[in-house]
Amino acid sequence: MNDFQIHMPQDVDDDMPSTAFFVESHLADAMPLPHWHDHVEVNLLPEGRMDYLIGGRRVELRAGRLAVFWAAIHHQVVTVEPSQRLFCAYVPVNLFLSLPLAPGFRSAVLRGELLQAEAADPSDEARMAEMVSDWTKVPAAMHLIWRDEILLRLRRMSFQTVTAPASPTGARGAGPRSVWHVERMTAFVNDNLGRAITVGEVAAASGLHPTTARAAFRKVLGFGIAEYIRRQRLGLAMRLLAETDLGPAEVAHMAGYGSMTRLYDAFRELTGKTPRTFRAELRGGRLA
Structure with missing residues (x-):
């Protein structure tokens, strides 16, 4: 350590x-x-x-x-x-x-x-x-x-927390080799968010067999590769909306969504707002 x-x-x-x-x-x-x-x-x-x-x-x-x-x-x-x-x-x-x-x-x-x-x-x-x-x-x-x-x-x-997590995953610490392989996969995702990424590509970045890579990822993080890609892509889109003046179409492209529809669907699922509304309320100090 x-x-x-x-x-x-x-x-x-x-x-x-x-x-x-x-x-x-x-x-x-x-x-x-x-x-x-x-x-x-x-x-x-x-x-x-x-x-x-x-x-x-x-x-x-x-x-x-x-x-x-x-x-x-x-x-x-x-x-x-x-x-x-x-x-x-x-x-x-x-x-x-x-x-x-x-x-x-x-x-x-x-x-x-x-x-x-x-x-x-x-x-x-x-x-x-x-x-x-x-x-x-x-x-x-x-x-x-x-x-x-x-x-x-x-x-x-972790045994005395206010929030009671529903998922039983991740109860035991992952070994250092598993963590190292997962770090390679998460680095690959974060380096390639601007384009379409497949689960297979991410697994290959670990150097492990695809099935072993997917299992290691879920063991370490508690959720799958596809979910991690979705979360990181949405986080990038939010940062672009917050920190730049790029339009939603440019944000969708730079965050790897491929279309405005996918960007809007992702925002509505998480926030119940459109990207434009999210940006306007964030900058106006009204987001709650």
Whole structure:
């Protein structure tokens, strides 16, 4: 578990390597646009109230309760009470995929749920505050210990979560070889979202037999290759609508939908809105 970087950037929105583990805190503020980064993000809001928009859905971050979500799904702070400090730990996805977790927890996070601890635990704030305060004062070995503390806290939280995932998939941690093969497949998908992709192509990118590749993918992520392609394609379309002035036809083309109809169908299924309405309400601050 040592093949990653530990890094504490000055601005967590810039130069955020997906292999980095780090912890930071800041005064939470509403974001003008969504952003994303390929980590599992662990949040703690000690007090007050904050609302996220995650994958087009508005969710409340409850004060004092540790929360976790997959930050590769575009997310945006839309409302927050003034002067509220937010603690954030950024966990590389490969470490999260390898954890032995309670049934359904992993797949719920990866399908875009914000999962929150059953109850507030005062020790969460104390530990994260210490990590932030002492990050630059301690040797790298302590960063490793803090990383492992966060991973163990996620394991414990997986048995004490507010959201009760329906799916029993992903109960056991996947082996490092399986995770490595799945990372090759997810990288292939993300590198080729702008064109039509087949499940067979993705499986071939793993270097495994197609049946073995599909089974490994489902074991690690808790859902199939086709579903992953659908989610990532929709996430790309949402980011293009949020961050550019491209028209829906151009967004459909760049996100690999092949037609406006497929783009509109995907948006209606997830958000109940058209892409134009989604963009207008997002930029007008009315999306809920």
